[in-house]
Amino acid sequence: MSTLYFVDHDRGEITETVLEGLTAARAIDSAVAAVTVGAAGDGLADRMFEYGATAVHQIHHDELTDYAPAAWGDAVSELATSVGAAAVIGVGTDRGSEVMAHVAAALDMPLVANCIDIDASDDIWEMTRVRWGGSLHERTRLEAPVKLVTIAPHSSEATPVGGSGTVTEFVPALSDGAVTRIVDRVTTEEGVTLATAPVVVSGGRGVGSAEAFAPLEELAELLNGAVGCSRVVTNSGWKNHKFQVGQTGTVIAPDVYIACGISGAIQHWVGMMASKNVIAINTDPLAPMVTKADYAVIADLHEVVPAIAAEIKRRRG
Amino acid sequence: MRILTCVKRVPAPGAKIVVAADGQSIDTNMLGFAVSPHEECAAEEAIQQIEQHGGLSTVMTLGPAEAEEQLRTVISVGINEAVLLTTDGSDWDPMATARALTVAIQEIEASDGPFDMIFFGNESADSGGYQVGIRVARALGRPMVTGIKGVDVADGKVTARRDTPTGSEVYELPLPAVLGIKEGINLPRYPTLKGRLGAKKVEIKVMDAAHQESGQSMVTLAAPPSQETPTEILGHGADAAPAVVDVLEEIGAL
Numbered sequence: 298m299s300t301l302y303f304v305d306h307d308r309g310e311i312t313e314t315v316l317e318g319l320t321a322a323r324a325i326d327s328a329v330a331a332v333t334v335g336a337a338g339d340g341l342a343d344r345m346f347e348y349g350a351t352a353v354h355q356i357h358h359d360e361l362t363d364y365a366p367a368a369w370g371d372a373v374s375e376l377a378t379s380v381g382a383a384a385v386i387g388v389g390t391d392r393g394s395e396v397m398a399h400v401a402a403a404l405d406m407p408l409v410a411n412c413i414d415i416d417a418s419d420d421i422w423e424m425t426r427v428r429w430g431g432s433l434h435e436r437t438r439l440e441a442p443v444k445l446v447t448i449a450p451h452s453s454e455a456t457p458v459g460g461s462g463t464v465t466e467f468v469p470a471l472s473d474g475a476v477t478r479i480v481d482r483v484t485t486e487e488g489v490t491l492a493t494a495p496v497v498v499s500g501g502r503g504v505g506s507a508e509a510f511a512p513l514e515e516l517a518e519l520l521n522g523a524v525g526c527s528r529v530v531t532n533s534g535w536k537n538h539k540f541q542v543g544q545t546g547t548v549i550a551p552d553v554y555i556a557c558g559i560s561g562a563i564q565h566w567v568g569m570m571a572s573k574n575v576i577a578i579n580t581d582p583l584a585p586m587v588t589k590a591d592y593a594v595i596a597d598l599h600e601v602v603p604a605i606a607a608e609i610k611r612r613r614g
Numbered sequence: 615m616r617i618l619t620c621v622k623r624v625p626a627p628g629a630k631i632v633v634a635a636d637g638q639s640i641d642t643n644m645l646g647f648a649v650s651p652h653e654e655c656a657a658e659e660a661i662q663q664i665e666q667h668g669g670l671s672t673v674m675t676l677g678p679a680e681a682e683e684q685l686r687t688v689i690s691v692g693i694n695e696a697v698l699l700t701t702d703g704s705d706w707d708p709m710a711t712a713r714a715l716t717v718a719i720q721e722i723e724a725s726d727g728p729f730d731m732i733f734f735g736n737e738s739a740d741s742g743g744y745q746v747g748i749r750v751a752r753a754l755g756r757p758m759v760t761g762i763k764g765v766d767v768a769d770g771k772v773t774a775r776r777d778t779p780t781g782s783e784v785y786e787l788p789l790p791a792v793l794g795i796k797e798g799i800n801l802p803r804y805p806t807l808k809g810r811l812g813a814k815k816v817e818i819k820v821m822d823a824a825h826q827e828s829g830q831s832m833v834t835l836a837a838p839p840s841q842e843t844p845t846e847i848l849g850h851g852a853d854a855a856p857a858v859v860d861v862l863e864e865i866g867a868l
Binding site for chain 2: 485490
């Protein structure tokens with residue numbers, strides 16, 4: 298069975314999630330081949346072999362100098378057809394989902410998104426996928442000549458296997474139509490970002506105002522972390538949607554999630570449930586966030602957060 | 615300008631989702647329904663674009679007869695026309711959904727001319743397939759990008775902005791185009807009393823929807839394994855700070 302794994306890279310950079318997806322793909326087919334689009338992805342070949350790819354297809358074309366969703370989808374689907382792939386696996390990141398949907402449309406095949414486990418032992422695959430961002434599971438069957446799936450982020454552990462393999466180049470024809478591509482990129486944040494910060498200090502309704510986020514920001518900075526918030530906060534206009542953690546915001550998996558005055562509604566929870574440690578600070582001991590957290594302080598965050606910051610500074614001397 | 619927004623009726627986010635005894639559906643007894651969050655913002659964006667450029671906005675949904683409720687909700691905040699593609703209420707997979715929407719859109723465009731823009735939500739809150747909008751766009755032969763947080767139309771093009779972890783990136787698409795809108799692009803307005811009353815009088819165009827098998831079939835739904843962990847209470851006031859910092863030290867976060 299010829300299986301391809303689409304590598305979601307941004308100008309040659311990948312996240313841990315992409316390696317998780319490759320590990321999951323390898324569990325489906327130990328002979329999986331990785332696919333990178335654009336010359337910027339060429340440098341990833343060694344990492345792909347390290348995490349289990351047995352071959353790497355590098356797709357090159359003048360129109361593929363930067364991310365272009367439809368063109369990338371066309372390129373991958375052309376490769377899939379060319380090598381007679383029976384399956385193309387991607388990861389459920391923003392771009393991973395987007396490109397795989399274009400592949401699915403181009404090949405006119407079904408696409409099962411955000412799978413947390415896949416049984417590919419039979420010609421008809423059976424998988425568990427997530428609904429509601431993870432608060433509901435769906436068991437589904439997939440019958441198709443080319444199986445298309447994305448792996449749910451944070452559902453596997455990236456496992457290096459130290460392999461090697463061949464690198465081949467593929468040049469797709471691509472259609473004559475204009476390529477929708479990035480015309481401008483703006484970088485406003487350097488360093489720690491919400492998506493990848495090891496520590497996130499997050500605030501909910503309990504914070505009370507935009508100004509009252511200041512102690513949370515200070516604590517985040519002391520811990521070299523990022524600030525997050527709940528949907529109530531963005532709907533109230535206290536913070537930009539970029540800071541929203543949750544199903545319709547950013548889904549994160551930090552080492553530590555400090556939830557201040559957040560009740561823990563399900564659509565928020567699925568956005569941070571993959572956190573390794575959750576510390577809840579809330580006056581309500583029955584709040585879902587408190588009952589689900591690893592640690593909790595039952596008190597007013599306006600008193601506790603500055604006290605934590607002060608203690609950290611005291612210990613650092 | 616003519617803008618179409620495609621929306622989905624979903625259980626109101628935040629509700630506890632309980633699987634029915636047979637595992638084939640969710641128990642809707644105690645559930646309220648809403649327009650899926652990204653799509654609510656898409657409808658608001660359509661209204662704002664029409665306010666700016668003039669023209670007509672339309673909303674379309676594929677769903678059971680009850681989905682009329684969601685159509686009237688978006689009409690009450692300013693969408694001009696509504697189309698309901700009626701199903702039996704069963705769960706349609708993304709391929710079947712996209713096909714039915716495409717057929718309906720093509721039928722409408724054959725008589726009324728093309729929509730300058732078609733908005734989809736980035737993904738639906740319940741099934742989250744991330745693909746219906748892209749499938750429809752490609753079937754219509756139009757450019758499409760998802761995750762959009764900013765829309766500007768000028769000179770027959772739409773400039774669409776989306777967030778990245780470190781900032782933003784901008785795409786330019788010639789019209790007619792399709793966009794996947796993400797919550798956060800705007801704050802949807804509340805309906806006025808006048809809007810609500812007026813919405814009751816708008817005639818909703820009802821069209822058939824033909825279901826086609828795609829190869830993806832649901833077996834069962836289930837609640838995920840319980841995630842309740844024993845919670846260690848570190849304290850009840852600011853005096854818990856040292857205990858918190860001890861934990862952070864243990865974890866290696868300091």
